[in-house]
Amino acid sequence: MAIVKITIPPIGESITEVALGEWLVADGDYVSEGDELVEVESDKATLPLPAEESGVIKIIAEEGAELEIGAVVAELDTSASAPAGESAPAESTTDNTSVTASAPAASSSNDKNYPSPAAAKILAEKGVSANSVAGSGKDGRITKADAMNASAAPKAAPAAKAAPAPTIETQVPTIETQVPTGGASRAKEEVKMKRIRKTIAKRLVEAKNTTAMLTTFNEVDMYNVMELRKKYKDAFKDKHDIGLGFMSFFTKACTKALMEIKGVNAQIDGENIIYHDYADVGIAVSTPKGLVVPVIRNAESLSLAQIEKEVRRLALKGRDGKLTVDEMTGGTFTITNGGVFGSMLSTPIINVPQSAILGMHNIVERPVAVNGQVVIHPVMYLALSYDHRIIDGKESVTFLKMVKEMLEDPARMLLDI
DSSP: OOEEEEEOOOOOTTOOEEEEEEESSOTTOEEOTTOEEEEEEOSSOEEEEEOSSOEEEEEOSOTTOEEETTOEEEEEETTSOOOTTOOSOOOOOOSOHHHHHHSOOOOTTOOOOOBOHHHHHHHHHHTOOGGGSOOOSGGGOBOHHHHHHOOOOOOSSOOOOOOOOOTTOSSOOOEEOOOOTTSOOOOEEOOOOOHHHHHHHHHHHHHHHHSOEEEEEEEEEOHHHHHHHHHHHHHHHHHHSSOOOSHHHHHHHHHHHHHHSGGGGOEEETTEEEOOSSOOEEEOEEETTEEEOOEETTGGGOOHHHHHHHHHHHHHHHHTTOOOSGGGSOOSEEEEEGGGGTOSOOOOOOOTTSSEEEEEOOEEEEEEEETTEEEEEEEEEEEEEEETTTOOHHHHHHHHHHHHHHHHSHHHHHHTO
16 A cells, blocks of 8 residues: 655745645545645635546545645555546545445546535535536535535425525524514524635735825825727727726726835835835635635736736736735735725725725716816726835825826826827
């Protein structure tokens, strides 16, 4: 018997501990080299841990366990042979009858539309057949999120609808319910805070406590940008195979202003100030597991089409939990768009160690004065939060005014004048 230990690999320089997420295979499964075994949740990202060799897996660490880098999470018996005519994992040896009962047998056609152990348990509790659920995981694997979103077949007398559990959790939370007189519900739900949420909370408090943060505001008349986009969006998509959104205009405007107002693109390092001659722009992305900020490298040298493609690529990876640590570190400036959720105005918090962050908001038609006449134009409020230790009021106001002027006259931005 040849046993290979599966350990938590090094993820990043500053990461010494991770949390074990959802196991994607069951104890006793036969796994092939390259198969994703378990999700590993670090302070910055959730990454899959693949099998380096083929064999039968013995799970050692439980979901939710907090482990140091190098800790053993499972063992592989590489001397075991794959089941004849099967590529799907063998039947689980777990003693959880609800899981094994709901796992479909592997087919001779190499169908891998089978649930993970956590997903199988949820499907069994719902009374939903795995055959009726389309898997979104690797090779059609039914994930926990798929199981939570699955609906049971209608019954003559349906049971009371249970409170939905968050898809980011690794276990079904316990719900305490008290129903007072009158039938009003007083349900409570207690779930363990995920590592990424802990990190977000820690960094937000750090930013508030270690920076002299102020926010300056301005408004942008979006009429010219919207007219330009309306005129060329079809030709733009035909040529570049990507839609023309507003984020590329804002990113381009910010990078041009960052190259002029160096302090907004700088950061404090001890008693020194580090200035950058490039703009690595972080784009805040809301995902099911929390807020992440992937970085567009050298955004100052990219075209609108290249920026749009990078935004789409990083946003999709963020949604699917596939962002790497390198893709989420090293930014020099951040843009966040609360407008997609309907925010009219906010004061965004700096993404330390950066010195500034731009907040975009929703676009609303408002009366504005144009050439002495009152007209109705689409207007957006902008907010620039900045660290007053490194950025003076003059610099912050000048930066935001430059962004406003370039957006209101986008030809200047595109012609570099």
